[in-house]
Amino acid sequence: MERFAIEKEGLGDHHVSEGSSHELSAEHLAINERKLVLKIDLRILPILCIVYLMAFIDRVNIGNAQLFSLAKDLHLTTNQYNIALAVFFVSYIAFEIPANIIMKRVKPHIFMSSCMFCFGLLVTMQGFTQNFGGLITTRFLMGFAEAGVFPGCFYLMSMWYKRDEAQRRFSFFVSAATFAGAFGGLLATGIGHMDGIRGYHAWRWIFILEGIATCVLSIVAYFAVSDFPEEAKWLSATERAFVVQRLAAEQGKSDLEQKINFSAVLESLTDPKTLIAGFMYFGPTMSGYSLAYFIPTIVSTYGYTPIQAQLHSIPPWAAAFGLSMTMAYASDKTKRRFPFIIFNLLLALAGVITLFKYQGANNHARYGALCLYAMGVFSAVPIIICWFIMNLEGHKNRAVGSAWQIGFGNCAGFISTFAFPAKDKPKYETGYSLGIGLLSMSIVATIIYYIFCTMENKKRTNGQRKMIL
Template sequence: MAIFGEKGRASDSDGYPDPKVGDYPTGNGYDEDLPVQCPAHTTERKLVARIDMRVIPCLCVMYLLAFLDRVNIANANVYGLSTELKLKGNQYNTALVIFFVPYILFEIPSNILLKRFKPHIWLPINMFMFGFCSIMQGVVKNYSSLLAVRFFLGLFETGMFPGAFYLIGMWYRRHEAQKRYSFFFSSTTLAGAFGGLLAAAIGKMKGVGGYAGWRWIFILEGLLTVVVAVAFFFCIPSFPEQAKWLREDEKAYIAARLRADQGRSAVERQITLKDVGNVFKDYKVIVAGFMYFGLIVPAYGYAYFAPGIIKTYGYGAIETQLHSVPPWAAAFAMAMLTATLSDATKIRFPFAVFNICVAITGFGILIAVHHNKHLQYAALFLVAMGAYSAMPIIVCWFNMNLGGHHRRAVGAAWQVGFGNIGGIIAVFAFLAKDAPKYVTGYSICLAFTALSILACCVYGIACWSANRRRDKMPADLGLTEYEKTEMGDMNPSYRYLL
């Protein structure tokens, strides 16, 4: 409900006045006519709630299914994938790593195409195709066909994560974003939990239709993705300026509140190769890639190998699947708690570092303790909670500090694309010969989490330094609105979240 601030002007119930130049000390000082308040028929809270219901659920379901189709190979392996396909040595690890080759290379092109073709077209097409690839994993006959299918799975999944993060960032103000980012990102933890439960049930279909249980995991979960992809062609939202479910005055207000917080978005302009090059002139963009890179190694290490690790504790196949669920559930709760606190305090750095330290504690226990399965299992909780709570904070922190469509599209794709190189390291960190202690894998993960903390410190100092330097600059540098828009967050009026 709208209330009146001390100046008699409408403000929303979270204490933030309706957009007006000068209201946001972390904004961009754009001198242009902005709507002073919400359209008369609604309030800001109601409008944001409508956005939440249209934007977040679709993207969460989309990424839940994408992550499920990506990591369900770990559940399938517990039921005998490697045995039936006669995989030898590190061939299983190679099948995991081939996914990341196209996934890394096509992140930036995918986000450029997302902007060109609109999200409600580009995302469902890719979703349909990776669902089809998941089904094909269920009918492969040998190692080479598994590699081929995993390659195309990576190709079609490449735009899901950065595209969704980019899209969310174009709907919300920065102090509103972390809860939405974390809820979306926590689709991965829900997928992990959901995947374990599904695998426990589907695995019992062994022999149905002449297929092994592990094949049905791929077939049924892939079929679900294909069906949902068709429905999502009509459901996934586009950018605010293109939303047909909003009135024109609502679109104008949403654009105004975002401009007051982040500056003009330049949605109307196509992204060029020059734009891509200019983004990488900012060293903070490079550092942000390492923040995410350091966490991808433990995150994928856990996602791909937790079922196998839990199996070494002496559990059967179904018990293993069921024991893989609680750590994912705990990670979801942790992510939402820290996201809520981060939005409330409007800071990111300490929460990112704290969560990474939780993961480091878990890896420390796993390296040191080898004969207490209950303590080892508890350490897996810490690993999942720490890594999967820190990652959305890091990605949100960087994405929402980028101003404008072109910088955010390129920057978001770079961070995710470069970061996923860590997935290649993760899948070769845990080798069969190192079971059941996996000291090498845990040590590698520990080192990369430390790298992530270091990168967070460098990025935080860089943002603080830029804010301090800009505070000392003259308020009016004579920049035109076009120049401010082109500069995005490099505009001297822009202030970064810390």
């Protein structure tokens, strides 16, 4: 079994000679590795996708609610609506690294289900708010509740899969967000017909019903979310030992027992590749959140009614899902990450430049460019995350590194909440120009990260650095 270099072969950060020992141990232990990986897939992926799907829907459904008189009922000014979007990211960004550390200590199944229940409850409460103060309070608390979900899921998945298995799983997981965007629009369309029931406008029902559904599913998550391989009770002792061994042969010791303190965090963050990884993620994150929050609003400028705009917000997400999974399969098959990231960022850039430059009457052309923008952004995100996280070794580096990259990138989410102000309608020049600039920055950061990885590989292959086993 081959181990891949950071980018020479596109995936890992060191090499291993052929004749891997874990193949012999699998045969010796009478373990069918393919069936075991399928068993892991069925236990790990579906429930994490559901957790993140609900988190994403509950985070961005305010964009759907905005079309159903939310601002009017709560007497919001334009800036107050954007502030309500932005305040979520203040607590969300601040708590991401601590959240990963807490998850490691209290076990993933407890942490994830607790987070899910809390943000579901807060979304339900959001449906009963009466003013701006109530809205920003629930949004701020939601940031704390959701902070550990996205980086925590990547951290957990990275401890279960090898590098040449990871991309399809990471992309499938992130596709939960694209599915959430489409599903959220479809839900909002249906719930929109409940306007006036029991005296509540449709936007309140969007929050109340989706929040209650999240709370119910959090009970399922408590029993279904898996812990780390060393602690997974649904595997036999032999299977647990084999899973730990096969990952250690490629990625080094997991060091589950190692405590993560402040000095350990600083040690992980001093690697320049870690800092660059944050900038790689920054650009597509800004665009991704802009699309998540404002696709219904953007589409409504094409002459659709609120219900029609909700329906037309679905195809860009569906197209993004299709391309993302195609890119993931090709990336794992070719064992490369860099060219696929660049391709997707350039595709997104082409889409947003078209939206910025073309303001003609052909709404079909603008809608097509919007689809390209979404496809490029949401296909690039999981490959960027996978490339970086799977190059990190051990619980400490992956807990801190994944939270850093995603936390830093989410600073762009804060920017995105002010990127499409109502005064810019219908051209939205501010939002599109920010998308162009930050995607360009991420392309440069990706090239720099590639150069760092290439230099690292040369050191290792020339024997200047000890191989990490």
